Amino acid sequence: MAEEMVPNPRHAQLVELLKEVQSRAHEVGQAYQGIYAAMQSAKVWTGPTASKWTNEVADRHHRLAQLVRQMTHAIEDELHRHPAMVTRSQADLIRHQLTGRP
Numbered sequence: 001m002a003e004e005m006v007p008n009p010r011h012a013q014l015v016e017l018l019k020e021v022q023s024r025a026h027e028v029g030q031a032y033q034g035i036y037a038a039m040q041s042a043k044v045w046t047g048p049t050a051s052k053w054t055n056e057v058a059d060r061h062h063r064l065a066q067l068v069r070q071m072t073h074a075i076e077d078e079l080h081r082h083p084a085m086v087t088r089s090q091a092d093l094i095r096h097q098l099t100g101r102p
Contacts, residue, residue: 003087009094011082018075021068028068032061 038044039054086094095101 005085006088006091008086011084014079021072025068032057
């Protein structure tokens with residue numbers, strides 16, 4: 001008789017992690033927007049040092065967005081490695097690996 005199939009705990013954990021990253025992506029995307037807009041207005045600070053700092057803010061903004069995309073892709077890749085359903089004994093083993101408890 002075939003063993004009962006149940007949800008894969010690792011798959012479920014990765015789905016939740018991906019949802020969390022995706023929900024925070026907008027927040028991350030806005031992280032430097034206010035600062036950058038204020039600096040671009042030339043009402044806050046001007047001059048060569050201000051321009052250099054504004055460029056650094058823009059670079060950090062782009063780097064942060066790139067890191068979020070890389071993290072999202074890494075989670076999606078890992079998610080594809082784990083089936084949504086596994087046998088009950090496989091699920092028990094996975095839960096043990098995730099928690100360190102039987």
